[in-house]
Amino acid sequence: MKTYTYEKSRELFKRASQVIPCGIYGHMSPAPLVPATDYPFYAARAKGSRFWDVDGNEFIDYMCAYGPMVLGYNHEKVDAAALRQLAEANCVTAPGPVMVQLAEKLAGLVLGAGWAFFAKNGNDATTYALMTARAATGRKKVVLIKGGYHGVAPWTQAYGHHGILEEDNENIIRIPWNDVSAFEKAIAQNSGKIAAFMATPYHHPAFADNEMPAEGYWNEMEKLCRANGIVLVVDDIRCGFRLDIRGSHAYFGFTPDMVCFCKAIGNGYPISALVGTEAMKTAASKVFYTGSYWFSAVPMAAAIATLEEMQRINATKIMAERGTKLTQGMKAIAANYGFELKVSGHPAMPYLRIMDDPSLWLHQKWCGECTKRGAYFTSHHNWFLSAAHTEADIDKTLAIADEAFSALKKS
Amino acid sequence: MKTYTYEKSRELFKRASQVIPCGIYGHMSPAPLVPATDYPFYAARAKGSRFWDVDGNEFIDYMCAYGPMVLGYNHEKVDAAALRQLAEANCVTAPGPVMVQLAEKLAGLVLGAGWAFFAKNGNDATTYALMTARAATGRKKVVLIKGGYHGVAPWTQAYGHHGILEEDNENIIRIPWNDVSAFEKAIAQNSGKIAAFMATPYHHPAFADNEMPAEGYWNEMEKLCRANGIVLVVDDIRCGFRLDIRGSHAYFGFTPDMVCFCKAIGNGYPISALVGTEAMKTAASKVFYTGSYWFSAVPMAAAIATLEEMQRINATKIMAERGTKLTQGMKAIAANYGFELKVSGHPAMPYLRIMDDPSLWLHQKWCGECTKRGAYFTSHHNWFLSAAHTEADIDKTLAIADEAFSALKKS
Numbered sequence: 001m002k003t004y005t006y007e008k009s010r011e012l013f014k015r016a017s018q019v020i021p022c023g024i025y026g027h028m029s030p031a032p033l034v035p036a037t038d039y040p041f042y043a044a045r046a047k048g049s050r051f052w053d054v055d056g057n058e059f060i061d062y063m064c065a066y067g068p069m070v071l072g073y074n075h076e077k078v079d080a081a082a083l084r085q086l087a088e089a090n091c092v093t094a095p096g097p098v099m100v101q102l103a104e105k106l107a108g109l110v111l112g113a114g115w116a117f118f119a120k121n122g123n124d125a126t127t128y129a130l131m132t133a134r135a136a137t138g139r140k141k142v143v144l145i146k147g148g149y150h151g152v153a154p155w156t157q158a159y160g161h162h163g164i165l166e167e168d169n170e171n172i173i174r175i176p177w178n179d180v181s182a183f184e185k186a187i188a189q190n191s192g193k194i195a196a197f198m199a200t201p202y203h204h205p206a207f208a209d210n211e212m213p214a215e216g217y218w219n220e221m222e223k224l225c226r227a228n229g230i231v232l233v234v235d236d237i238r239c240g241f242r243l244d245i246r247g248s249h250a251y252f253g254f255t256p257d258m259v260c261f262c263k264a265i266g267n268g269y270p271i272s273a274l275v276g277t278e279a280m281k282t283a284a285s286k287v288f289y290t291g292s293y294w295f296s297a298v299p300m301a302a303a304i305a306t307l308e309e310m311q312r313i314n315a316t317k318i319m320a321e322r323g324t325k326l327t328q329g330m331k332a333i334a335a336n337y338g339f340e341l342k343v344s345g346h347p348a349m350p351y352l353r354i355m356d357d358p359s360l361w362l363h364q365k366w367c368g369e370c371t372k373r374g375a376y377f378t379s380h381h382n383w384f385l386s387a388a389h390t391e392a393d394i395d396k397t398l399a400i401a402d403e404a405f406s407a408l409k410k411s
Numbered sequence: 412m413k414t415y416t417y418e419k420s421r422e423l424f425k426r427a428s429q430v431i432p433c434g435i436y437g438h439m440s441p442a443p444l445v446p447a448t449d450y451p452f453y454a455a456r457a458k459g460s461r462f463w464d465v466d467g468n469e470f471i472d473y474m475c476a477y478g479p480m481v482l483g484y485n486h487e488k489v490d491a492a493a494l495r496q497l498a499e500a501n502c503v504t505a506p507g508p509v510m511v512q513l514a515e516k517l518a519g520l521v522l523g524a525g526w527a528f529f530a531k532n533g534n535d536a537t538t539y540a541l542m543t544a545r546a547a548t549g550r551k552k553v554v555l556i557k558g559g560y561h562g563v564a565p566w567t568q569a570y571g572h573h574g575i576l577e578e579d580n581e582n583i584i585r586i587p588w589n590d591v592s593a594f595e596k597a598i599a600q601n602s603g604k605i606a607a608f609m610a611t612p613y614h615h616p617a618f619a620d621n622e623m624p625a626e627g628y629w630n631e632m633e634k635l636c637r638a639n640g641i642v643l644v645v646d647d648i649r650c651g652f653r654l655d656i657r658g659s660h661a662y663f664g665f666t667p668d669m670v671c672f673c674k675a676i677g678n679g680y681p682i683s684a685l686v687g688t689e690a691m692k693t694a695a696s697k698v699f700y701t702g703s704y705w706f707s708a709v710p711m712a713a714a715i716a717t718l719e720e721m722q723r724i725n726a727t728k729i730m731a732e733r734g735t736k737l738t739q740g741m742k743a744i745a746a747n748y749g750f751e752l753k754v755s756g757h758p759a760m761p762y763l764r765i766m767d768d769p770s771l772w773l774h775q776k777w778c779g780e781c782t783k784r785g786a787y788f789t790s791h792h793n794w795f796l797s798a799a800h801t802e803a804d805i806d807k808t809l810a811i812a813d814e815a816f817s818a819l820k821k822s
Binding site: 131167270285 | 453
């Protein structure tokens with residue numbers, strides 16, 4: 001297999017650096033893509049499990065736009081639903097009937113849901129959950145998991161990050177993942193002051209192995225929340241609809257008060273949602289929360305089509321199977337070359353790491369070798385499977401991984 | 412002219428109330444639409460200056476989706492650019508070349524701009540400006556205008572609102588509009604602690620007459636910012652591209668450090684932007700700020716098409732002329748019926764109020780009478796003109812306004 005070069009990506013990035021802070025910022029920044037020479041920076045076209053960069057290189061994409069792509073890029077049914085809605089109305093002075101239909105869909109689909117609220121960013125949903133929990137309890141403190149990610153709003157970022165104040169973290173308590181006793185201690189030290197516990201369904205930080213909940217973890221955390229009047233919020237923005245179509249709490253078997261969704265909900269059309277139980281509805285109604293594009297009908301129509309298609313094809317089963325085949329195959333190939341590949345997290349969004357690699361160079365180099373042969377992988381962020389990844393895609397990817405390990409061995 | 416009824420809107424709203432907090436929330440909530448019986452709640456279709464509700468009623472729309480619609484709903488050129496981009500790629504693992512093109516467009520268009528940054532909500536831009544100003548200055552405090560609106564994030568909402576803490580306002584100082592001495596006093600009392608002054612180009616609160624800057628106001632505020640190392644941020648989310656295509660600071664003749672855009676930038680396609688001077692670029696680069704859909708190419712293609720078309724047809728001139736004709740015509744008609752109509756703000760987004768109306772009933776009733784005859788007006792929020800509003804639209808609207816005043820006189 002030939003390896004790719006990225007002249008046009010580089011030229012565009014040079015232009016971008018003149019007129020955009022960092023050229024490309026945030027989670028799409030090229031900064032963590034090392035060796036940078038192995039990666040494209042700009043996508044020209046996308047279809048199914050693949051995108052093509054501005055230099056014409058083709059990639060089987062295992063980042064899936066960092067989560068939003070779940071059925072495949074430019075999915076015919078989703079796009080058709082979106083375009084039908086666009087021909088009628090999108091962002092108007094009043095919402096469309098589709099807003100009611102999507103709320104009914106989510107209330108019927110998500111386990112325990114009584115209502116849904118729509119916004120644009122995942123962070124819109126986590127912040128609304130925070131405000132609703134405070135309105136519901138009259139309390140200030142929020143317990144989060146150390147290293148967890150809930151967006152970029154000042155309350156989500158740790159003090160020390162640029163532009164973040166100590167005051168932004170004043171009511172945030174961070175405890176380690178899978179540590180029930182740390183939660184008990186936080187409750188004892190902040191008796192009657194904790195409004196909410198917010199966490200992802202399992203722990204999926206960047207730059208660290210991902211961790212499933214320990215046996216009984218969620219049930220114990222739920223019990224502590226109930227016993228102490230603490231609102232239990234799941235940030236299902238990354239996992240949502242990839243583990244279980246009814247929400248990841250259904251997968252792990254517990255009952256939250258509110259669940260935050262984004263990413264996979266609309267197959268790339270911009271929409272996020274907060275879903276909650278009947279008991280939270282009054283508090284949610286009191287909080288003033290809105291945005292310029294939050295009532296737009298097109299992403300809502302796309303979300304209904306996405307959820308229905310995921311149900312129809314049993315997308316979570318496909319993603320779990322493809323992810324399992326991919327990661328088991330990679331582990332075996334790694335072993336053939338004398339490397340140990342550690343796989344963590346759920347198969348639909350696995351986190352991989354080459355062991356005995358303290359400088360991270362081996363893993364970065366291997367991800368780069370895969371990418372420049374046509375299988376796009378970042379090094380220190382979980383990957384994403386989609387229902388568009390075929391068995392043949394996985395086979396081709398494993399062949400690329402084999403070549404990449406071979407190149408790594410030689411270098 | 413017949414008056415409208417809204418049976419299907421009411422049925423949908425009843426369903427919505429079961430599954431969505433408030434049924435419809437935020438700025439599109441029917442709560443301020445009184446008498447509620449005069450208003451539709453759901454839009455089925457939209458084209459040009461008009462939308463049709465789910466009962467089939469047609470409205471000349473003077474809310475323009477509360478700002479985003481600026482060239483007309485379902486504008487052919489904007490939609491064509493969006494659809495061309497959608498056929499290639501939208502939300503992918505890497506941004507599209509269109510991101511660079513849009514940044515170059517804004518850097519060339521907005522007076523004083525050196526760079527642009529893209530997000531989804533207006534509030535994303537105001538919050539990023541806040542964080543960037545703090546990163547640039549190492550200071551905490553931010554001065555805002557009393558009654559100004561910069562979004563719904565906790566820092567923007569006053570303490571006392573549901574879900575808002577005293578701590579959220581800890582570093583916010585609110586001064587009256589057009590009060591330079593209040594700013595001087597705030598600076599003196601918080602010497603070396605103020606990171607930013609953020610305000611809209613003119614004061615456009617809801618439920619109050621809108622106020623233009625007093626003679627010399629902006630120049631004096633700018634001077635105070637410069638003398639005291641305070642970052643000057645314009646929240647141009649509502650006015651942006653409606654007063655002057657180069658930004659509203661060009662209209663009023665002053666030089667901010669950063670300008671927040673949203674709404675009119677993409678004619679309804681979801682995108683917001685923070686634009687800044689070269690001097691702010693390093694600080695902006697340091698702040699970590701990102702979102703799931705912020706790199707999507709379709710709204711960027713729509714924004715380029717929207718800005719180019721606005722330039723081509725001189726949209727700001729059209730909106731100012733139509734708004735002037737509308738409001739002057741309405742004032743004259745009001746006088747014929749013995750009412751005094753007060754018009755404030757810019758003609759492209761005028762705020763109207765019937766005088767001698769302490770209970771607000773007269774103005775609400777009149778807006779409702781207009782709406783149920785086919786000219787959609789809210790009572791206590793500025794209206795919006797678009798370039799799609801024709802002279803004939805204005806004539807028809809004035810005839811409706813005449814009928815509405817006649818009905819008001821009788822009741």
